[in-house]
Amino acid sequence: MKELLVFGLFAILLQACPCSVPGGESGHITGVTDNSGHVTQDGGTTTERVQTVTGTVNDPNPSTSDVFEGRVVLERNGEKQYVTPVRSEEGTWTFTGTTVLTHGTNTIDVYVEDENGNKVGGSNAYTLNANIPVRDLTVTLTWDTDGTDMDMHVYSPDEQHAWYNNKLGITGAFIDVDDTDGFGPETFTMENATAGQWVVKVRYFDNHEVQTPTNVTVKVTRHEQNTQTYTHTFTANQANQDDASNDWEATSFSMP
Secondary structure, three states, rough: HHHHHHHHHHHHHHHOOOOOOOHEEEEEEEEEOOOOOOOOOOOOOOOOOOOEEEEEEEEOOOOOOOOOOEEEEEEEEOEEEEEEEEEOOOOOOOEEEEOOOOOOEEEEEEEOOOOOOOOOEEEEEEEEEEEEOOOOOEEEEEOOOOOOEEEEEEEOOOOOOOOOOOOOOHHHHEOOOOOOOOOOEEEEEEEOOOOOOOOOOEEEEEEOOOOOOEEEEEEEEEEEEEEEEEEEEEHHHHHHOOOOOHOOEEEEEOOO
């Protein structure tokens, strides 16, 4: 009888617990799928470069049930991006984010940062082996304000142009997504890059009434080994749709 009582109390406590992820973790990955909807299990192999990551996170301050008190970080091989948590009707905070894999082993983590940027609790790791070609060129755009719309523009040596309205504007390359509501990433990839001078620019398309400055980061990686990072701050009044007058030229570089 005593054992039944203990079990009953334990079951009640489990139902009452507001935790959304197991084991005291601040974030938990529940699935990784490619664009066709195929699920790649933890430790599995994929042949698709772009993956959608879903999961759950714990609010660092659950007393404010309608506002998530922190920032959710999705990290792949040490490269972090922010994703927006969404509260379900059951009170669980969930997230969905897109990541672009590199050839070989990719380790994906999710965790929460407090308002000071400190990691809250632990996180689980999800490992994927990507059986994909090594890319000559990868350009990634991220930013740090939720709800805002930044756009990446890439110009090739032969005067082709890839951007949100023409993601396949450069032959043999593509921009994966047009993120219109915060954080990115937007990623440009090309397996066999054209030799010559390349240019990367960023345009603040729409602030969606967000008035705080936005810090933008562009990372250029060649042959999945050598990465250069460039940063810039846009003010809210520099958001100007398709007007190029406020564009930031992040970098101009040569590919052999």
